[in-house]
Amino acid sequence: MKTPSLPAPVSRRRFIGQLSAAAAAISLMPRLGLAADGPKPAKKLGIALVGLGNYSTDELAPAIGQSQHWRLAGVVTGSPEKGKRWAQRHAFPQRNILGYETMARLADCPDIDVVYVVTPNALHAEHCIAAAGAGKHVITEKPMATSVADCDAMIAACRGAGVRLMVGYRLHYEPHTAEFCRLARERTFGPFMRMKGSNSFDMGDPDPADYNWRVNKKLAGGGPLMDMGVYVIQAACMAKAEEAPVAVTGKFGPVTRPRLFAQVEQSISWTMEFADGALADCETSYAEQVSLFEATAAHGWARLEDPAFYYDEPLLTTSRGVVDLPKVNHQLAQLDAMAAEILTGSPSLAPGEMGRRDIAIVKAIYAAAASGQRTEVKV
Numbered sequence: 001m002k003t004p005s006l007p008a009p010v011s012r013r014r015f016i017g018q019l020s021a022a023a024a025a026i027s028l029m030p031r032l033g034l035a036a037d038g039p040k041p042a043k044k045l046g047i048a049l050v051g052l053g054n055y056s057t058d059e060l061a062p063a064i065g066q067s068q069h070w071r072l073a074g075v076v077t078g079s080p081e082k083g084k085r086w087a088q089r090h091a092f093p094q095r096n097i098l099g100y101e102t103m104a105r106l107a108d109c110p111d112i113d114v115v116y117v118v119t120p121n122a123l124h125a126e127h128c129i130a131a132a133g134a135g136k137h138v139i140t141e142k143p144m145a146t147s148v149a150d151c152d153a154m155i156a157a158c159r160g161a162g163v164r165l166m167v168g169y170r171l172h173y174e175p176h177t178a179e180f181c182r183l184a185r186e187r188t189f190g191p192f193m194r195m196k197g198s199n200s201f202d203m204g205d206p207d208p209a210d211y212n213w214r215v216n217k218k219l220a221g222g223g224p225l226m227d228m229g230v231y232v233i234q235a236a237c238m239a240k241a242e243e244a245p246v247a248v249t250g251k252f253g254p255v256t257r258p259r260l261f262a263q264v265e266q267s268i269s270w271t272m273e274f275a276d277g278a279l280a281d282c283e284t285s286y287a288e289q290v291s292l293f294e295a296t297a298a299h300g301w302a303r304l305e306d307p308a309f310y311y312d313e314p315l316l317t318t319s320r321g322v323v324d325l326p327k328v329n330h331q332l333a334q335l336d337a338m339a340a341e342i343l344t345g346s347p348s349l350a351p352g353e354m355g356r357r358d359i360a361i362v363k364a365i366y367a368a369a370a371s372g373q374r375t376e377v378k379v
């Protein structure tokens, strides 16, 4: 698969545009809940992680442990033994270890304010709805669900219960990405009209029996488009100030690892077409290692790379130079900002409606790739 043709990376030592970037960073800090020397909150929010896999274990639990705004107050897991180990390690009571089928008991856990759903994609809806039914605010991992109908049900359940619904879109809270959004929103270079992006991860070629749910269509809902591609969709919408595309075209890539990719695509490329004629050419794959996004306008350009979408600090370069902003832990920045959004009742940068928009786009891309036809996006 071809990767977008980008100019060679620019040295990080080129700090042209540093002053305006620093000003942008400072203005972002309170919004992102990053004021480390600010007053300590009177009470930390209690959070329960649902699904104790890699993302919960390696990223979210450590971020919660570092946060001034959160404490890990419980878990929902299919493994009671794992639950006990987590309760010991994170010092929460055994009564706050729940199973998926007993999530209604969350209603009896007053020390849990928020439930964070980190299970395979197709299970997000069921677990979100159960948490909302127990009166808890919900953060759900991306992709929000595997169908628009499930997204609607999740939004309705949270609205009906009077609780918040947010999607774990960590990059909305990452300073370089937030600055990219500002450039798009304020049309610093004019409206971005040409975009190119790719976000891929090389799974290797393990025996499917040794691999997990990501290649199982029922649990994943699709292949890399559902997983990594959602970030490229997000970046294209960010470049258009959160507008959705009006139509898409799509094409599945070749399958070179057939035993792994029997149920889901190995790779897919697609184009998003916006109302003003802007176009975004995008791709995602489970057999490549690439992560970048660039957007071009009449009076300049901006590029996220090195990598654009992984957990590291992205390199943001514009036609004015490298933009130097603080490096953050993505999960900590996201969680702290979401705590502020919940505590102040302010709108979220990543609400359920945004997750629903992205699933509508994903579904249109799959339909376009299957039919070979330009497909309208109905959001």
Ligand code: NDP
Binding pocket: 050, 051, 052, 053, 054, 055, 056, 076, 077, 078, 079, 082, 118, 119, 120, 121, 123, 141, 142, 143, 168, 169, 170, 212, 213, 219, 227
């Ligand atoms: P893992 O496979 O590592 O963990 C998933 C966990 O879900 C399992 O450990 C298990 O926990 C639980 N689970 C419940 N039912 C099932 C089932 N039928 N099959 C498999 N697991 C099940 O996945 P990840 O942690 O990598 O991903 C989880 C979610 O987080 C996904 O939606 C993914 O897209 C998202 N994610 C987001 C990232 C981001 O950057 N925002 C990065 C990585 C993942 P238990 O044993 O406790 O029941």
